[in-house]
Amino acid sequence: xIVFQTFLVLVMIVAALAAAGFRDLLGSVIACSLxxxxxxxxxxxxxxxxxxxxxxxxxxxxxxxxxxxAISKTKRHEENEKTD
Amino acid sequence: MRKQISLLLLxxxxxxFALCLAGAPFGAEGARESRRLVKDNVNYGRRYVxxxxxxxxxANIVTSVxxxxxxxxxxxxxxxxxxxALGLGAVLYGRRAGASPDEAQRPSLILSTGCRxxxxxxxxxxxxxxxxxxxxxxxxxxxxxxxxxxxxxICLGCRKKxxxxxxxxxxxxxxxxxxxxxxxxGLAVGGSFLLNFLPTGKVYALFSGGIIPLIYIAIGVKVGxxxxxxxxxxxxxxx
Amino acid sequence: xxxxxxxIAVPLALAFLTPMVGLASKSARRYMPAIAMLFNFIxxxxxxxxxxxxxIIVRTAGWAPPLSIHLVAGPLGLLLSSLVALIGLLVAxxxxxxxxxxxxxxxxxxxxLLLVGATGVVLTGDLFNLFVFFEVLCxxxxxxxxxxxxxxxxxxxxxxxxxxxxxxxxVLIGIGLLYGTVGTLSMADIASSVGSVAGSRLFISLAxxxxxFGVEAAIxxxxxxxxxxxxxxxxxxxxxxxxxxxxxxxxxxARVVYTVYGASSILPFLAVLGVVTLLVGEMxxxxxxxxxxxxxxxxxxxxxxxxxxxxxxxxxxxxxxVFLIISHGLAKALLFLATGYMIYRTGSRDIxxxxxxxxxxxxMSLCFTVGAFSLMGLPPFVGFASKFTIVRAVxxxxxxxxxxLLAIGLIGTVIEGAYFLRIVQWLYFKPAPEAMPxxxxxxxxLTALVPVGLLAVLIxxxxxxxxxxxxxxxxxxxxxxxxxxxxxxxxGD
Amino acid sequence: xxxxxxxxxxxxxxxxVLIGLYVALVKSNLIKVIIGINLIDxxxxxxxxxxxxxxxxTAPIFSKAAEQSQEMxxxxxxxxxxxxxxxxxxxxxxxxxxxxKVYDHNGTLDLRKLKGLKW
Numbered sequence: 045x046i047v048f049q050t051f052l053v054l055v056m057i058v059a060a061l062a063a064a065g066f067r068d069l070l071g072s073v074i075a076c077s078l079x080x081x082x083x084x085x086x087x088x089x090x091x092x093x094x095x096x097x098x099x100x101x102x103x104x105x106x107x108x109x110x111x112x113x114a115i116s117k118t119k120r121h122e123e124n125e126k127t128d
Numbered sequence: 129m130r131k132q133i134s135l136l137l138l139x140x141x142x143x144x145f146a147l148c149l150a151g152a153p154f155g156a157e158g159a160r161e162s163r164r165l166v167k168d169n170v171n172y173g174r175r176y177v178x179x180x181x182x183x184x185x186x187a188n189i190v191t192s193v194x195x196x197x198x199x200x201x202x203x204x205x206x207x208x209x210x211x212x213a214l215g216l217g218a219v220l221y222g223r224r225a226g227a228s229p230d231e232a233q234r235p236s237l238i239l240s241t242g243c244r245x246x247x248x249x250x251x252x253x254x255x256x257x258x259x260x261x262x263x264x265x266x267x268x269x270x271x272x273x274x275x276x277x278x279x280x281x282i283c284l285g286c287r288k289k290x291x292x293x294x295x296x297x298x299x300x301x302x303x304x305x306x307x308x309x310x311x312x313x314g315l316a317v318g319g320s321f322l323l324n325f326l327p328t329g330k331v332y333a334l335f336s337g338g339i340i341p342l343i344y345i346a347i348g349v350k351v352g353x354x355x356x357x358x359x360x361x362x363x364x365x366x367x
Numbered sequence: 368x369x370x371x372x373x374x375i376a377v378p379l380a381l382a383f384l385t386p387m388v389g390l391a392s393k394s395a396r397r398y399m400p401a402i403a404m405l406f407n408f409i410x411x412x413x414x415x416x417x418x419x420x421x422x423i424i425v426r427t428a429g430w431a432p433p434l435s436i437h438l439v440a441g442p443l444g445l446l447l448s449s450l451v452a453l454i455g456l457l458v459a460x461x462x463x464x465x466x467x468x469x470x471x472x473x474x475x476x477x478x479x480l481l482l483v484g485a486t487g488v489v490l491t492g493d494l495f496n497l498f499v500f501f502e503v504l505c506x507x508x509x510x511x512x513x514x515x516x517x518x519x520x521x522x523x524x525x526x527x528x529x530x531x532x533x534x535x536x537x538v539l540i541g542i543g544l545l546y547g548t549v550g551t552l553s554m555a556d557i558a559s560s561v562g563s564v565a566g567s568r569l570f571i572s573l574a575x576x577x578x579x580f581g582v583e584a585a586i587x588x589x590x591x592x593x594x595x596x597x598x599x600x601x602x603x604x605x606x607x608x609x610x611x612x613x614x615x616x617x618x619x620x621a622r623v624v625y626t627v628y629g630a631s632s633i634l635p636f637l638a639v640l641g642v643v644t645l646l647v648g649e650m651x652x653x654x655x656x657x658x659x660x661x662x663x664x665x666x667x668x669x670x671x672x673x674x675x676x677x678x679x680x681x682x683x684x685x686x687x688x689v690f691l692i693i694s695h696g697l698a699k700a701l702l703f704l705a706t707g708y709m710i711y712r713t714g715s716r717d718i719x720x721x722x723x724x725x726x727x728x729x730x731m732s733l734c735f736t737v738g739a740f741s742l743m744g745l746p747p748f749v750g751f752a753s754k755f756t757i758v759r760a761v762x763x764x765x766x767x768x769x770x771x772l773l774a775i776g777l778i779g780t781v782i783e784g785a786y787f788l789r790i791v792q793w794l795y796f797k798p799a800p801e802a803m804p805x806x807x808x809x810x811x812x813l814t815a816l817v818p819v820g821l822l823a824v825l826i827x828x829x830x831x832x833x834x835x836x837x838x839x840x841x842x843x844x845x846x847x848x849x850x851x852x853x854x855x856x857x858x859g860d
Numbered sequence: 861x862x863x864x865x866x867x868x869x870x871x872x873x874x875x876x877v878l879i880g881l882y883v884a885l886v887k888s889n890l891i892k893v894i895i896g897i898n899l900i901d902x903x904x905x906x907x908x909x910x911x912x913x914x915x916x917x918t919a920p921i922f923s924k925a926a927e928q929s930q931e932m933x934x935x936x937x938x939x940x941x942x943x944x945x946x947x948x949x950x951x952x953x954x955x956x957x958x959x960x961k962v963y964d965h966n967g968t969l970d971l972r973k974l975k976g977l978k979w
Contacts, residue, residue, distance in 0.1 A: 046865050053872035060879045060899055069891050076895050079876070083902050086869065091919040091933040092909050093265035094190045095941045097257075101273035102949050103902065106355060109280050110949075113362040114956035115891060118963040122889040123970045134885035141537075142878055144571040148544050149870045173550070173912065173934030175434065180935075181922055189920035189932070193939040200427045200436040204487065204499035205943045207379060208506055211480055212950030214473045215510025216957040219524075221470035222516065223964065265921060269946055297386050304383035308376055320429040321372045332924055351946070358953045362960075495940055502947050506954065513958055518965040522974060525958045529893055532951050533884055536900045539944060540877070540907065546937065547911040 049089050056082035067122050073111040080104040185328035186262045186337040194267070195340045199322040202343075203307060206350055210304060213354040216361050235285055243285030250278035258348030262337040268344040272351025279356040283363045291360045296353045303350035310339055310346070369410055371440035372425050374448055375487050377410075378403040382479040389472045396472060400459040400479045407452035407486065411445055418445045419842050422856050424492070432492070432857050433556040439492035439857060442842035443689065447489040447618060450693055454610045454700050455482040457818035461704050462603040464814045469515055477514075481507040481607060488615040492857060494545070494627065495552045497619060498538055505531050505583060508612055512600040523595035530592045534582030541575030544568060554627050555857035558850055561628060573630055576623050577637075584616030585667050586674065587644040594651070597663035598716075602707025605659065609666045610700035614692050617670060621677050621688075625847045631680060635768065638678035642772045642779075644671030649779040653786045657716045658709075661786065662702055665742065668779055669695045675776060676757045683763055685844035687756035693836060694741060694749040694826070701738035701822040705731045708811040718790060723799020730816055732794045734823040739787040741826045744780060749830040754780070869910040876903030890959045890969040894952065901948035905941045912937035 056079050063075035080103035087096035176193055186192040194202055254274035261267030279291060314323030329336035381403040389396040417423065422441035426432060438444075459478065466474050480503060487500030509531065513524030546552060548568050549560050561569060578589070585593045593613070597605045624630050624637070648668030655661040673695070676688035708731060713720040725732045741748035744755075761773045811819075829835055846853070876899055883896030912934030920935040963969055 046868070050868050053868050056872055057875045057879075060876055063895055063899065064879050064883045064887075069889070069895075072892065072895055076898055079899065079902055083876075083906055086872065086906065087909055090869065090909050090913045091917055092190075092912075092938045092941070093919050093921070094188070094267065094270070095905070095909055095938050095945070097266050097270040098273070098942055098945050099902075099905070101270055101277065102355075102945055105277055106273055106280070106359070107898065107949055107952060109277075109359065110362055110953055110956055111891070111895075113359075114960055117960050118891065118969055122887075122892060123968070123973075131886055134882075138878065138881050138885065141881060142874075144574065145540070145874055145877065148568045148571050149867075149874065173936045176935055177920055177932045187922045189922070189935045190938045190942070193935045194942055196428045197430060197435045198495075198936075198939055200493075201496055201499050201939075201943050203379070204496070204503055205946050207382075207480060207483070207503055208499070208947050208950050210383070211477060211503065211507045211510060212954050214476055215506065215513075215954050218470040218473040218477065218510055219513050219516060219521070219954070219957045219961055221473070223961075265919070269942060294390070298390075301383050301386045305380060308380040308383065312376060312380075314428075315370060315372065315376075318429060319370075320426055321370070321376065322428040324428065331922070355949075362953070362957065495943075499943065499947075502951075506947075506950060509951075509954060509958075513961065516961060521958055521961040521965060525890065525955070525962055528951065528955050528958060529884065529897070532897045532955070533881070533900070535947075535951075536877075536897070536904055539904045542940075543904065543908045543911055543937075546908075546940075552936070 045089070049086065052082050052086050052089075056086070069115050069120055069122060070112070073108060073115065076111070077104045077108040080107065181331060184324060184337055184340060185331050186340050187332055188262055188264065188267075191262045191267055191340060191344070192337075195343050196322065196324055199311070199343070202347070203311065206304065206307065206347060209351060209354045210300060213300070213357045213361075216358055220361055240286045243281050247278050247282060250281065251275060254278065254348070254352065258344050259341065260334075261344040261348075262340050263332065263334070268347030269351050271348040273355060275348070275352035276355030276359060280359050283359060291356060293357070293360070296357050296360070299349055299353040300357070303346045303353070306346040307343060307350070310343055314339070369414065370425055371410075371414055371423055371438055371445070371490060372427070374407050374410055374452075374490065375438075375483055377406055378479055378483045378486070382476050382483065385476045385479065386472060396475055397463045400462070400475050400482075401456060403479050404452050404456035404459050404482060407482075408449060408456055411449035411452050414440060415442075415445045415449060415839065418442050419839060422846070422853075424857055431859070433551060433553045436491070436493040436496050437553065437857065438490045439555075439853075440490055441846040441853075441856075442839055443844075443846040444490045446689065446839050446843050447614070447692070448486045450696055451482055451485045451489070451611050454607065454696055457821060458603050458606050458610075458700060458704065461606075461707075461815050461818045464812050465603050465707060466601060474511070474514060477507045477511050478604075478607070481511065482611065485611050485615045489618055492554050493552055494542055494554055494557065497554075497622070498535070498542060501538070501580070501583070501615070501619060502535060504612055504615055505535065508596075508604075508608055511604045512596045512608075514604065515601060517599075519595075520599040523592070523599035527592040527596040530582050530589070534579040534589070536579075537575045538579030541572040541579065544572035544575065548572070553857070554622070555854045557627050558629065559854045559858065569628065573623070573628050573633070577620055580616050580619040580623070582616070583613065584620055584674070585613050585644070585670050586640055587647055587671070590644070590648075590667050593667055594660050594663040597666065598657060598659035602659070602703050602710065605663070606700040606703035609663070609703060610696040613666065613670055614673075614696060617673060617677070617692070620674075621847060626850055626853055629850050634678045634680050638675050638769065638772055641671045641673070641675030641678060642776045644668070644674065645776050645779040646671070649782040653782050656718055658706055658718050658721065658790070659703070659716055661718070661790075662699065662706065665783065665786075666695075666699055668783060669699070669742070671779075672754075672757070672776065675772065676760065679760050679764060679769065680848070681760055681764055682841065682844045682848060683756060683760035685847055686840035687753060687760050689840055689843050690753035690756055690833075690836065694753040694829070697822055697826055697829075698738040698741040698750060701734060701819060701826065702742070704815070704819050704822070705735040705738065708815055709735075712810075718793055721790065721793045722797035724793075725795035726799065728811065731811060731819065734819045735794065736791050737823040737826055739791060741830065743784045743787050747827065747830050749826050749833070752830055752833040865915065869906065869913070873903045873907035873910060876900070876906065888971040890962060890971065891956075893971075894955045894959065897955065898948070898952055901944070901952075905944055905948075908937045908941045908944065
């Protein structure tokens, strides 16, 4: 079981790094929702089913939707960093 | 410059956090053998677990903590969501809905029919989750979020539909008022805000837990309508 | 008897009710914040005499204190919540006519909730509950800063939100570390089991909390948001933000440092931070040409002075700090309110555009001058009494360290005098530009003159008779200093 | 293995908080900054729940089958996290609304190109 949890944590960290690294904001948001999803499964393993449900529905679901709405009204790509 | 300062701050936070966690095991696990955990009446969490079932007749101890022992926090939290919904409306107020070329593209019949069929089922699941919040995992927040996801489906699937903002606002206000009034009745009856003044019934029954299910229903309606309002405001003019 | 919890519950219920009232009558809705705050002021004042004898402990859900969330309506809490209600009431009256654009319905609700948040912060006795009300306060102020939706306001709100959100996360980490260590959230219970800040875990959690609350309190390295947010918000909001909101952050720091941790070892550090904040704020204020930015920077300076006084750890020092919180709250609210209509009148925020205001808006200018003189610490006004108490407290400690810091801090006060005198000079002694078209729409209505006038009267009255407040200051200082009594009151025997 | 059982969750939340702080402080795109704040929130929530975890404990929900469970995990941090999740989503929604408005006014989300204020 602990091996599985370790795997989840590793996936979560990789997804967080991806969210930090992606130039494409949409990809970044999807990675972010993957982080929330993994966190929600980890919550379940930590014996917190209430929190797992809240995180899955609010964190992974609604948050992503709100982000996508916001991105659709602004710009999808991060601008180049090389100006400072 | 900003980058260097940020990295410095990051290092400080990292070092501090790591230092704290170094002395493992931390938290409840670390306190397992210590006096604070062993004596039920000293530790918070232990006390709730061992006495909570008798005190509130509420099988889900987390619900009992959220709505009874720490119910005042929940009132604040519901207020915060209310503020966010209002603030979002205030900030986006008067924003011109840009005429978007996509608007002409109507959703296909299959999609919109599917959405209309699915919507009541999602509502039902949401309502089930918050009515059974005191018996099983879940509750007002989770159920409210599920209800909001139903509205999200409507927003995405049938573009023409607009939510009735007056009804949403009324649901928000009235459910918030219901929460405060239930709490104030406790103050009037037993001299203590949020007092569980109703008979608590038998554990595991649907009608148990006194005012806890009532408050969770109010929270469910409130969270559902507020999150739907947020979605409605943000998705208003999807380009 | 009335329970202090009504101070939070009733305005909250009224805020929830406001949109419903708005459906029935749009003009009735404007009065809702004022009604809520009037209620709060009456209740808080009526409870204050009782709280001066012993703190009123309010339990929620019927469980004895450490088990459930409790409010501790001590002298300090009730004194500050009556201040919140008083400023809130006057600014609410001012706001009835001042706010003209934007989503008016939402303004009223958000404004009430901001003050509910501030009241909750000063009354609660539970650490996580403090965080929740702190968030109520912060989130409503983010929204209100951006209320007008203009470019500057939105940007300032965004900047405020980002820094504030990171700060809140730090506070939450601190609370988590503390809970993991002691296993309780009630402040009195934590205080009784912490002993002193010895372990690195406790120290780090304290550091996280100070950093997090410090963002809202605008302590030196964390105050980048304040000048923008306070100057871009509508003037009525700037008044409550400067008069109430930042004080809540400072109160949280003081409560955590003194009551929860009993951490006297970091007080000298806080004193130094306070003086640095004072100097930075005053120097930046001196360089400003924009009147609202100037007032905002001056708030930073005053916060530094209050933090310095709080860090003195003596009864006189803390009474001086509380007194300064009161006097600065009144004076800064007055200045922002008066400025609001002057800006409407001239259409510009430049100090130079205030030329000749003394003739065009005599009452507003007179009140502005009263507020400015009070902030400078000139004798007949309340600012003098509070600053004098602090100076006396520092001399009373007899420590070279604090006296040196005070000497450095006095430079800041001199700078403050310089720039406020400059504004007063513009108001009265510069000829008004003749070419300026006389605008009639900017004329201040009665709803603006009454609060501004009342604030000026209060500043003079308390300045002449400091005993009105003075009686409550001593118990308020003890409330913060005397940990053992606090624990004993809350936990019983 | 022993290290893993007692530390793995803390490693996860530690990494999330740091990555989130890095993104929020260093990146200059507004939406990216908000993503960073979201990551910090998730990390802090994970940390809080992990503090309440007891090895071998069960979820704090009674059922007819297991009337008197021997050990349940601490319910208080879970209650706190429920609150924190909702606070997090509120801040996030408000932040995104502000970001949309900033974009409306300036046509960019890049902090370095916002001329109005000094960031």
